[in-house]
Amino acid sequence: MGDAAARFAEIVGRTHLLAGDQVSEDYAHDESLTTEPRKPAFVAKPATAEEVAALLVAAGEHGVPVTARGAGSGMSGAARPREDGLLISFERMNSVLEIDTGNQVAVVQPGVSLAELDERAAEAGLSYPVYPGELSASVGGTVGTNAGGMRAVKYGVTRHNVLGLQAVLPTGEIIRTGGRTSKISTGYDLTQLIIGSEGTLALATEVVVKLAPRLAHSATLLAPFGDLDQVMRAVPRILEAGLAPHILEYIDNLTMAAITYNEKLSLGIPDEVRDATQAYLVVGLENREADRLDGDVERAGELLGELGASDVYVLEGGSARKLIEAREKAFWTAKAAGADEIIDVVVPRTEMPGFLAEVRELATAAEAGAVGCGHAGDGNLHLGIFCKDQEKRYRLLHDVFAAAIARGGAISGEHGIGHAKKRHYLELEDPAKVALLRRLKQAFDPQGILNPGVLFD
Amino acid sequence: MGDAAARFAEIVGRTHLLAGDQVSEDYAHDESLTTEPRKPAFVAKPATAEEVAALLVAAGEHGVPVTARGAGSGMSGAARPREDGLLISFERMNSVLEIDTGNQVAVVQPGVSLAELDERAAEAGLSYPVYPGELSASVGGTVGTNAGGMRAVKYGVTRHNVLGLQAVLPTGEIIRTGGRTSKISTGYDLTQLIIGSEGTLALATEVVVKLAPRLAHSATLLAPFGDLDQVMRAVPRILEAGLAPHILEYIDNLTMAAITYNEKLSLGIPDEVRDATQAYLVVGLENREADRLDGDVERAGELLGELGASDVYVLEGGSARKLIEAREKAFWTAKAAGADEIIDVVVPRTEMPGFLAEVRELATAAEAGAVGCGHAGDGNLHLGIFCKDQEKRYRLLHDVFAAAIARGGAISGEHGIGHAKKRHYLELEDPAKVALLRRLKQAFDPQGILNPGVLFD
Incomplete structure (x- = not known):
């Protein structure tokens, strides 16, 4: 183990390798409620793909299992390291390398947070639409889990918004997959195979993401329903109408009570309506042009009424944002409850x-x-x-x-x-399928050093 | 070989197995210009996934290489069989199994043509937007090549529109991947790995595709430019404007002359404009509502002028359709030329x-x-x-x-x-990357029976 530590320190520099008591509790877990925290033997903070590659080669030589960590906001324990393992933290690889407006893509390092990526995209009138609740999540982490979130109903999940990767194979090769275009039919799609593989196949060291035009106008409708089934039956109908909502969420009455109470949020819903409500539908609409948005809001309101909503509230900017934020914190509310x-x-x-x-x-x-x-x-x-x-x-x-x-x-x-x-x-x-996945894992990682115990043993 | 033939005939029935002189020239090639035709030893026409699985198992036992064929409209020779091989033709597996309007998906067999799929989707007010030039192409073939086409600029290519597969592994197992939802983070994405693998990893026997709302109103703008570079520089600008064109094609003057001559198509462009044109941009716009489309057409026209178009023609329905059809035949025009x-x-x-x-x-x-x-x-x-x-x-x-x-x-x-x-x-x-792809191929197809010689030897 001493040999391994010396080798890792040589690769990333002594100040960027933690071992023993230097490793804080933070590195022992992600946000999974049921995965027991485990402090890793080492934490390395590489600055380049070459350092990541050297770490993987060294880990292979010393038989040290490797887990990757972005922001640690995952929900399944995939960033929980092994006690005898090396945790590679991407906290230093946190640069937005390029906002390329002509191709409408961004090129970022894996440690960039979704919040920062979207902020930088916004400066160019663009948006990175993948929007899981936790905006402190790192882009690399979202690639690992194929994160989704609210806006997936319009924009798809991570795999629909990542066009290319630079990735390090467990055998130490640095490869590039995909590119700045969504149309490539040249060999098997390694980008898509690595996305969602939870750090078990390869480590992304650069991510090319699609950016969408940032639409100037948006509105949020809140529709209480007396019956949860009605809400569920309304969903396909709203999508069929072609309104292309970017948010289409349901919140049951208990969850709504908890999140509004926790966030001290008043939505102006009369008590008698609230008491007769079993669940709410939240519909987000957006458009390039204000008058088109108004038309869509009107149409959506009518439709929600036809589908059984007891009322429809068009939330003002402030309360709309607060409701969405509160909804994003539903996980924390549930955890606290x-x-x-x-x-x-x-x-x-x-x-x-x-x-x-x-x-x-x-x-x-x-x-x-x-x-x-x-x-x-x-x-x-x-x-x-x-x-x-x-x-x-x-x-x-x-x-x-x-x-x-x-x-x-x-x-x-x-x-x-x-x-x-x-x-x-x-x-x-x-x-x-499990047997096939194991063979694919073997094809990437013959020594089994990347995140052993995740997905399968 | 005789043993193999008997076994194949037993699986699909004697009338659905062709051998020797029964095999027509059609089965010897696809539309690749440079891949030499080769008649296969056998053509089998299975009716079910179980028959496909049994064929693969039997082919493995007898060491017979297997090539899959949809409509034979591919452009890279991936459906060109081996002389000693079995060609599995999906011509009998050609049913649209379900148009599911609630989930906006269709479930189809691989031999269904794009034309039929879109026709069936249209009956439900929906559309399958993947639109390569050749609408006789089979859905299974488009999965194999990850076909794209004109509308990819808005709707993405095949891999963005296929949500799930039933597929037969070369080892004979029938698996299901993905499903009727675009949000799945449960194991590696086999759907995406099989798409674009050109029949070398697994054979799709059922395909779940996303359907998009069919928009009622569309328009086609044709903009001649004096300079090809100007056309190319205009493209990102049009996309940045957020008009979300579903067609954004360029046609150089020689190609335009050839396709309009071949199709006897008059677009009403004065000779002096045509003579000063180096290339054309074709912009397709569509909308749910007629007045919104009108607004977008006007905005696009202004923008094209600002970007250097010498004029902008809004084509009438008939000539727009003819131009798009002529453009789709550009391959045949080039071949004929x-x-x-x-x-x-x-x-x-x-x-x-x-x-x-x-x-x-x-x-x-x-x-x-x-x-x-x-x-x-x-x-x-x-x-x-x-x-x-x-x-x-x-x-x-x-x-x-x-x-x-x-x-x-x-x-x-x-x-x-x-x-x-x-x-x-x-x-x-x-x-x-090639070495990794070979290992992935090995993980799927340890005997190497699926389309050997395609992608690598």
Whole structure:
């Protein structure tokens, strides 16, 4: 181990390698509620792709497992290192290298935060539309988990917005994949294979992302419904209407009560409406031109009424922003309220009413609670699970995930599998696919040094 | 071989297996200009995924290489079978299984043509926006090559519009990947890995595609420019303006003359304008609402004028359709005109002026011709190469591809590598990436039975 430490220090410089007591608790975990923190033996903070490559080669030689870390805001434990391992932190590789307005792309290092990327894009009238709740998340981390978020209903998830990578293979080669264009048919798509691989195949050291024109005008509609099923049935209808919302979220009444209380947010909804509401739909619309937006808001309002909303509130800029921010903090609210697990299961959007009914039944049978909110336009549901008994909770989650898969869905829409959902994944996934994934892992990482224990053992 | 034939016939039924003289010339080639036709030993026409799986298992046992074929409209020879091989033709697996309006997806068998898919989507007010020139192309074929086409500038290419697959692995397992939602972070993305793999990794037996709302109103603007560079410099500016064109094509004057002559198409452009034109830009706009479209057409017209267009013609429905159809036939026009090779090289769109200048120099030095048109919004250029001397042509193409790669581009934007571009690909691609791709191929296809000789040997 001493040899390894000396080698790592030589690569990144003594001040950029931490070992033993120098390693703070922060590096021991991400935001997964159920993955036990573990302090790594080493933390290295490289400054270049070449340093990352040298670290991987050295780790391979010394048999040291390697975990990558961006901002540590992941939800599945994929950035939780091994005790005998090397954590590569991308905190020093945090530059926006280029905002290329002609090609509408940005080239960034993996440690850049989403907040900074969007700020820099905004200066050029552009936007990076991938918008998971946590804007302190690093771009590299979002590549690892294929992060999604609210705006995916219009703009897609990370994989739809990353055009190319510079990446370091576990064998130490530095490769470039994709480019500044979305049209490439030249060999297998390594960009897409690395995205969402949770740090198990290669480490991104540069990311080329698409930027979208920043639309000047936006509005947020809030529609209370007496019945959760009505909300779920309204979702496909709104999308069919061609209004192209950039936000289409549902929030159940318990979650809405908690987030508005926590954020001291008043939305001006009368008590009698609130009391008769089972769930809310939040519809975000945007346009280049103010009068077109007004037309769309009017049309959406009519449609929501036809679909059973008890009322429709067009939120002012300030309260709209606060509601979206509060919704983004739903995870923290659920955590503070004592949720034992938070999942982000996904089903085809038309399956949401049936699936949520099934979840309610399963939770009741397990004497557990399941409340939530989610990216309704994408069928991506965030559920806080309240169930102290670990074994009961495990069975409940197993049944919930199995129900989602039976409806054509998947265990995770955007958080990934990591350590947190691995047991469920291996139990529920087609063994032929798991075997194929293991062979792909072997093709990238013959020594198995990258994030062992994530996805599979 | 006799044993293999008997086994294949047993699987698909005697009437659906062709051998020897029963195999027509049609099965010997696709539309690649430079890949020599080869009649396969067998053609099997399976009806189900299970039959495809059984064929692959039997082919593996008998050591028979397998090539998949959709409509045979590919441009890189990836559907050209081996003489000792089995061609699996998907002509009988040609059903649209479902148009699911709630999730805005279609589920189709691989032999369905793009024309039929779009027709069926249209009945539900939806559209399958992937629109390569050849609408007789099969969906399975477009998955194999990651086909693009004109509308990619707005809607992306095949990989952005396929959400899931049923696929048969060369080892005979039938797997399902992805689903009816665009948000899945559960294991490596096999859907994306199979798309664009040109039949070398797995065979798609069912495809789940996204459908887009069909917009009621569209318009086509034709803008002649005195200078090709001006056209190329106009492209990023139009995209920055946020008009979201669904078509943004350039056509050089020679190509325009040829396609309008061939199709007997009169666009009402005065002779003096035509004679002073070096290239045309075609801008397609669409909208849900007629008045919004009118506003966009007006704005686009002004902008084109500012960017140096000598005039702007808003084409009537009939001539617009005819021009787009003629443009789609540019390949056939170039072929009829005696082009020796047609390439679809891609560069970042801001690199187009410099790249085209470089191509002109290279062509002049090689005493060759290079004319074309292309998907300017995506930097995807289709060039007809006129150069009879095979070795000279090979050097010219090598230099053209190398120039594209040096500018951050790639050999192919949408046609793929196949047999036609393999030598260039292997010479110009990073050897570390080729080695990784070979390991991935091995992970899928340990016996190497799927399309050997495509991409690499």
